[in-house]
Amino acid sequence: xxxxxxxxxxxxxxxxxxxxxxxxxxxxxxxxxxxxxxxxxxxxxxxxxxxxxxxxxxxxxxxxxxxxxxxxxxxxxxxxxxxxxxxxxxxxxxxxxxxxxxxxxxxxxxxxxxxxxxxxxxxxxxxxxxxxxxxxxxxxxxxxxxxxxxxxxxxxxxxxxxxxxxxxxxxxxxxxxxxxxxxxxxxxxxxxxxxxxxxxxxxxxxxxxxxxxxxxxxxxxxxxxxxxxxxxxxxxxxxxxxxxxxxxxxxxxxxxxxxxxxxxxxxxxxxxxxxxxxxxxxxxxxxxxxxxxxxxxxxxxxxxxxxxxxx
Numbered sequence: 001x002x003x004x005x006x007x008x009x010x011x012x013x014x015x016x017x018x019x020x021x022x023x024x025x026x027x028x029x030x031x032x033x034x035x036x037x038x039x040x041x042x043x044x045x046x047x048x049x050x051x052x053x054x055x056x057x058x059x060x061x062x063x064x065x066x067x068x069x070x071x072x073x074x075x076x077x078x079x080x081x082x083x084x085x086x087x088x089x090x091x092x093x094x095x096x097x098x099x100x101x102x103x104x105x106x107x108x109x110x111x112x113x114x115x116x117x118x119x120x121x122x123x124x125x126x127x128x129x130x131x132x133x134x135x136x137x138x139x140x141x142x143x144x145x146x147x148x149x150x151x152x153x154x155x156x157x158x159x160x161x162x163x164x165x166x167x168x169x170x171x172x173x174x175x176x177x178x179x180x181x182x183x184x185x186x187x188x189x190x191x192x193x194x195x196x197x198x199x200x201x202x203x204x205x206x207x208x209x210x211x212x213x214x215x216x217x218x219x220x221x222x223x224x225x226x227x228x229x230x231x232x233x234x235x236x237x238x239x240x241x242x243x244x245x246x247x248x249x250x251x252x253x254x255x256x257x258x259x260x261x262x263x264x265x266x267x268x269x270x271x272x273x274x275x276x277x278x279x280x281x282x283x284x285x286x287x288x289x290x291x292x293x294x295x296x297x298x299x300x301x302x303x304x305x306x307x308x309x310x311x
Contacts, residue, residue: 042067045078045109047096051085053118057156058084060116062198064096068107077101080109084118091117121155121201126167128152128186128207133172139255141216142173142180145209152186153203160199165191169207180211215253222250222263224283224296230271232302238270239301243281245293252289263291268298276301 045066049058064080079099093115098107128147136142147169154164169184183206188196224246232238248263265281281298285291 043078045080045098047114048079048081049116050081050083053084053087055120056089056118057121057199057201058116058118059157059199061114064114065110066098066107067110068101078107082114082116084116087118089118089120091115122158122161123153123155124161124164125151125153126164129166129168130171130184130209131168131187133170134174136173136213137175139216139253140173140177140213142171142211142213145171145211148208148210149204152207154188154200155203156200160196163190163196164188164200167202169209171209171211173211173213177213177215180209180213182209183207184209215255217251218254218257219249219251220257220260221247222260223247225262225264226281226298227265227267228270229267230269230273232270232273235305236274236302237305238273239303241301242299244297244299246296248283248296249292250285250289251292252286256286257289265296265298268300270300270302273300273302 043066044063047061047064049060052058060082066078066080068078078101080096081099082094082096084094093113095113096109096111098109101107128150130142130145130147132142152167154161154167166189168187168189170187171180171184172182173180185206186202186204188200188202190196224243226241226243228238243265250257250260250263264284266284268279268281276299278297278299280295282295283291285294
């Protein structure tokens with residue numbers, strides 16, 4: 001009886017060892033041979049630097065090659081990283097790790113160690129400009145844009161800082177008109193407008209932005225159209241009429257002013273007029289518009305019908 005139990009125990013141990021051996025062989029096959037791996041199991045992944053000590057910048061590779069084995073549709077979620085917690089300025093060789101991904105059995109990374117350097121950053125000051133995160137509605141513009149603070153410090157690798165040409169606050173104006181008050185993220189761009197993400201730090205990373213979204217104003221030259229009322233005295237008629245100036249400058253909302261071709265004067269009364277007269281006439285400004293000049297000088301000739309003008 002004792003021998004039988006010992007025999008069963010030995011068989012169980014043998015099965016466990018065989019299972020372990022098969023698992024190890026399968027692992028070696030997957031990692032070293034990869035016969036079942038396809039080209040989409042290989043990809044470049046950005047190398048993330050976690051826990052960078054405050055006040056330091058890191059110089060190192062931007063990406064590594066990651067190979068995965070398993071069933072996952074979201075290969076874009078592969079995250080490779082190194083942990084720099086507690087390190088001092090200097091050069092190091094550190095291990096690259098890959099975050100666990102659902103459905104992935106194995107993940108290997110090449111290289112599995114990278115050389116990095118931690119150093120005190122350079123810095124440069126920039127005046128902050130602004131850019132729109134999305135286009136404004138047609139006929140709308142931003143006015144009186146105020147950014148606080150007005151400047152920011154760009155810190156980081158000297159080579160990366162040298163590429164920075166502008167720092168912008170991104171304004172999301174939306175569809176609403178009126179006063180805009182928001183915290184806007186800062187973006188560094190090179191001379192071609194490309195965004196610079198790596199190797200720099202923006203201090204502060206966000207700023208307060210105040211602006212006014214209102215209808216876009218434009219200026220247009222419009223002809224003056226004279227408006228009359230009343231009738232001259234019997235036996236007389238209106239002759240030549242002139243205005244000085246006959247064209248004025250109008251400032252107003254773009255969508256209203258663009259289709260306009262003329263501006264109308266206030267009414268000039270001709271009632272019982274028998275002779276030439278000069279009058280200062282105001283122009284009728286549509287609501288919200290500014291006319292320059294706002295008044296014109298009008299000369300109206302009154303002539304007798306079929307005869308000479310009275311002395």
